[in-house]
Amino acid sequence: MDYTNAFNDIVRAQAEARRELDFADSQRELAGVEVGRIGRFLSPEAREALREGKSGGSRSGSSMSALDWMLLNDPAYAQAYEGAMNALADAESAVDRALEQALERAETAQSILDETLDNAMKLPDGTAVFMDAEGTVRTEDGEAIDTVLAAALEWQGNEPSYETFVEQRDGLVAANDAVADIRRDQVELGDIRAELTDRDNPPSKERVDALRDRAEKIETTYDEGHDPAPVDQSHSIRAVKPEVLDF
Structure with a gap:
């Protein structure tokens, strides 16, 4: 089903x-x-x-x-106003649902990244490091560490790779960006509601129509699949223990 x-x-x-x-x-x-x-x-x-x-x-x-x-x-104004308020309510509902889903995705992405950092190889000072596909050991910011220090680390073979870390870090950034985008739409809808419900300075009929169109456009954005895909937790590349060269 x-x-x-x-x-x-x-x-x-x-x-x-x-x-x-x-x-x-x-x-x-x-x-x-x-x-x-x-x-x-x-x-x-x-x-x-x-x-x-x-x-x-x-x-x-x-x-x-x-x-x-x-x-x-003004019957024409009343009709336009009703349409705008209905469009606004629909858009607010769509954005609220999208925000709830986006927050869940961001929380999941954060949990996944936290677990990856917990399982990462650590330097003596506690810095997390990862081995990339070429065998280079890097810090979170991508800086390669000294090869002798890297070779001295006691790798278990189940540490997450640098590629996995980057993918999950970028996923968290994207998830947080999605939340920020939805919150901006939420704020804009709040501004639309404030303008429509200003009882002392009501918008003109033309402005009411424009506000309705904007609310409908925001709702359509989410109806057409604005939300990003769920965070993929299944993919995890593991690092391979580097060979120690004898000189």
Whole structure:
């Protein structure tokens, strides 16, 4: 059974159901109908004004924010706003899932590298060294150590090679870079939410559309497989004990 596809189908179905519910709620909310859930679009003041207006109250609309006024009086703006908020919520969910997976990969990559360093040959001062495919013994930064010192080391034959160390070190760097990239998208989505929910200075309809497009683009990036492949723990090249030459 393809569990990944099944999971993705479930996520898409849940997202579609949420969009349908959001649309129904927004229409009821704009009409002043209580649905038993916290309103997502109008402020409490705007909902109260709607209720009082339906009951013949004379409360002034001055307590409404600029965003509330736009949502209540411009149907095209309200529709665009709803689409942007839905796109934003979908993107936030996609990024949150990607970040969780990326953090797990980075943690795994760190554990693998830590184990490699623990199993590495050590110099008398505790410096970890590795033998490369050519038989040269190198430190973590790639510097070759003295050949006499290298020949004097008591190699067991199961030490990780320099190539293994480099591959795992680079894998950790890539995993951490992926986490950083996702966090940047997360911050950008936070900025989009802040701009969309600025009740005193709401964005124009054109800006709302642009923010929706950006949120959709971010979500599409992750839907198309933004995340790197899982860390491979199976590959490990072992060093071979060097020959000691007699002079």
